[in-house]
Amino acid sequence: MTKTTALAIQIVTGDARPIFRQIVDGIRKEIASGTLPTGSKLPSVRGLAMQLTINANTVAKAYNELTDLGLVESKKGLGLFVTQQQCTLSEEERTQKLEQATDDFINEIISLGFSHREIIEHVQGQLQTINKQDKER
Amino acid sequence: MANYIIETRALHKRFGKKVAIQSLNLKIAQGGIHAVIGANGAGKSTLFRILLGLDAPTSGESFILGHNSQSLEPEHRGRIGYVNEEHTLPTWMKVHEVTAMQKNLYKNWRQDLYDSVIGNFNVEQSQKVSALSRGERAGLNLAMALAQAPEVLILDEPTLGLDVVAKQAFLEALMFTQADIDTTIVYCSHQMEEIERVAEQLIVIENGEMKYNECPEKFCDMVTYWIFDEALSESQLSTLGNVLSARIIDEQTHLVLADLEAAEALEKLNALGIEAATQVPVSLDKAIASILAKNHRVPQ
Numbered sequence: 001m002t003k004t005t006a007l008a009i010q011i012v013t014g015d016a017r018p019i020f021r022q023i024v025d026g027i028r029k030e031i032a033s034g035t036l037p038t039g040s041k042l043p044s045v046r047g048l049a050m051q052l053t054i055n056a057n058t059v060a061k062a063y064n065e066l067t068d069l070g071l072v073e074s075k076k077g078l079g080l081f082v083t084q085q086q087c088t089l090s091e092e093e094r095t096q097k098l099e100q101a102t103d104d105f106i107n108e109i110i111s112l113g114f115s116h117r118e119i120i121e122h123v124q125g126q127l128q129t130i131n132k133q134d135k136e137r
Numbered sequence: 138m139a140n141y142i143i144e145t146r147a148l149h150k151r152f153g154k155k156v157a158i159q160s161l162n163l164k165i166a167q168g169g170i171h172a173v174i175g176a177n178g179a180g181k182s183t184l185f186r187i188l189l190g191l192d193a194p195t196s197g198e199s200f201i202l203g204h205n206s207q208s209l210e211p212e213h214r215g216r217i218g219y220v221n222e223e224h225t226l227p228t229w230m231k232v233h234e235v236t237a238m239q240k241n242l243y244k245n246w247r248q249d250l251y252d253s254v255i256g257n258f259n260v261e262q263s264q265k266v267s268a269l270s271r272g273e274r275a276g277l278n279l280a281m282a283l284a285q286a287p288e289v290l291i292l293d294e295p296t297l298g299l300d301v302v303a304k305q306a307f308l309e310a311l312m313f314t315q316a317d318i319d320t321t322i323v324y325c326s327h328q329m330e331e332i333e334r335v336a337e338q339l340i341v342i343e344n345g346e347m348k349y350n351e352c353p354e355k356f357c358d359m360v361t362y363w364i365f366d367e368a369l370s371e372s373q374l375s376t377l378g379n380v381l382s383a384r385i386i387d388e389q390t391h392l393v394l395a396d397l398e399a400a401e402a403l404e405k406l407n408a409l410g411i412e413a414a415t416q417v418p419v420s421l422d423k424a425i426a427s428i429l430a431k432n433h434r435v436p437q
Contacts, residue, residue, distance in 0.1 A: 013330040016418030018354045046313065053309060054334045055170060056316050 002078070004047070005040040011052050019054055023062035031071055031082055042072060042080040141200075142167045142289050142321045143188060148197035150183055150345070157183040158345040161197070165323060165340070170315060172336035173325040176429045180345040181325045182222075185293050189219055202288060215243055218287035218320075222294040224274040228267035232260055232277060243285040250314055251284035257306035272303030279307060283314045290315075292324035296331060308335060329422035341428060348428065353421055360424035361402045362417040363392045373409050377402070381427045393419075393427045 009026030011019050030036040042048070045063060049056035063080060066072045072080050109119065143165040150158040158180045165171055175181050186192040188199050190206040199206040204213050226235055240246045258276030260269065269277065275295060282290055292311075296304045312335060315322055326332055332339070339356050341349040349356060360381070366389055374380050381393040394402050399416060406414050419427075 013333040014420050014422050016357075016420045018357060018421065019333060020354060046316070050309070050313065053305065053312075055312055055337060057169060057337050 002039075002041045002081075004043050004079070005036060007043055007048065007051070008035070009052075011054065019052075020058050020062050020065075023048075023052075023059065024065050027062070027066055028069075028071065031085060036082050038082055038084050040082045041078075042082070044079065140167065141165060141203075143199075143201050143323065145184075145188075145199040146197055148184075148187065148199055149195045150180070150187060150192070151195045156345055158187070158194070161342075161345065161347055163340065163347055163350070165321070165338075167321050168319065169337040170312070170322045170324070170335055171338040171340055172332045173323065173340045173342060174332065174425055174429075175325070175342035177327075179342045181342060182293055184342070185219075185291050185323075185325075189217065189291065215245075215285070216288045218282040218285050218290035220278050220282050220290070220292045220295050222297050224271070224278045224295075226266045226274060226278065228265070230266055231262070232264050232266065232269075233262040235266060235277070236262070236281065239281045239285070245286045247284045247286050247318070250286070250318070251280050254280035254283055254310040254314060257310055258303070272299045272307075275299055275303065275307055276310075279310055283310070283318070283320075286318045287320055289321045289323065292322065294326055295324060296326060296328065304331070311335070329425060333421050339425075341425065343429065343431075357419060357421055357424050358398055359396055360419050360427055361394050361397065361399050362419050362423075363394070363402070363406065363414045364389050364417060365392075365406070365411050365414040366390070367409075367411050369409065376409065377405055381431050395428060 007027070007030065009023065009030065011022045011026070013019070015022065017025070027036070027042070036042075042063070043051065045056050045059045049059045052059075063072070067074060067080070070083060071085070073083050074080050114122075141164045143163065145161050145163045148158055148161040148163075149156075161180075161184070163184075173181050173184070183192065187194050188201050188206050190209045193207060201209070202213060202216060204210075209217075230238075236251070240248075255276060258273050258280075260273050260277055266274070266277075279295065282292075295311075296307055299307060308331065311322070324335075333353065336353065338352055339349060340347065341356075349359075351359070368385065368390055369383065369392075374383055377392075377394055378397060379395040381395050382391075383393075384391045397405070403414065403416075
């Protein structure tokens with residue numbers, strides 16, 4: 001019998017996201033970051049409800065959504081397991097993350113006095129280094 | 138009708154001149170935990186008392202487990218549990234005596250449930266009820282109510298005045314036993330944090346009328362908060378439907394709307410010439426507070 005993977009997610013009340021959404025987002029993040037690798041077993045509905053002191057039906061609802069998203073699958077009588085991940089972020093989320101990171105980067109460097117050309121060349125150089133390292137591996 | 142565990146039809150209740158409940162049409166489906174939310178004096182306790190047949194309506198009807206509340210037989214009452222906010226129990230009896238009495242009254246008594254719930258509280262069987270603290274009395278009351286394995290359990294502000302430990306024990310016992318015995322729980326509370334954790338369905342009552350009966354996510358979607366630069370006139374505000382509040386803060390308009398989803402609300406704002414409205418996320422407690430605060434608005 002596979003052991004349950006400990007789930008280090010937190011829920012807060014008084015948040016704009018309902019608890020059900022917080023669970024879905026929390027587990028998606030754990031999967032995307034690799035904390036929950038393929039094949040990990042999620043806690044039982046009742047187990048997670050007890051851990052978080054929330055209604056079990058809320059957990060069941062979140063698990064259903066994760067199943068619909070294809071992130072986890074239920075194996076009859078065994079529990080819920082993390083599936084092989086494709087890209088876990090949607091196109092929209094990827095774009096959003098890229099935009100956020102670019103904004104942060106620009107805010108950091110804008111007052112340093114480099115020209116656009118210098119900045120672009122530097123970023124290009126860094127990207128090429130990553131490409132080379134990838135190939136060598 | 139059998140699909141609803143509780144149903145009221147055009148229920149009215151007046152105390153002298155004061156209207157406690159008016160034209161209340163409430164339907165509560167079987168299963169799950171339903172929270173009744175309303176300001177003080179909104180009519181929640183009156184509603185519970187009428188449902189249980191402890192009080193008679195001025196007009197209209199109410200049904201519980203498909204039977205008229207006003208003509209419940211002992212057999213029906215045996216399938217209904219009730220825990221009031223005072224946790225009233227016979228103070229002169231010892232814990233084991235009260236429990237034995239209950240055990241005789243309820244044929245489906247589940248000793249295992251009683252034991253597991255009472256185990257969360259520091260209650261000795263030989264103690265006198267009068268010697269128990271408020272939290273311990275609450276625990277005993279809940280243990281006995283759940284051990285009856287009722288088909289419907291009504292709790293009137295059960296966690297009022299409990300400390301954090303007793304409250305946590307109470308809520309855990311409530312939630313996890315509910316799933317075991319598949320009972321329908323209807324309860325009221327003013328503690329939003331608790332409601333958010335526990336409730337699957339929110340029933341909002343205001344001035345004796347039912348305003349909403351929704352799951353928390355849907356309910357939150359129906360309350361939106363907007364900030365923009367333009368000031369709106371009364372006639373412009375009236376085009377937005379249910380305006381919960383409109384305030385000017387730092388020369389910007391802060392607007393809370395109900396009964397419109399974000400896209401619909403934005404469309405209406407655009408129609409008023411407001412192009413750049415910022416939407417602010419609304420939490421469940423804020424959404425409920427906004428709705429309940431509407432009729433407590435300070436005069437302008």
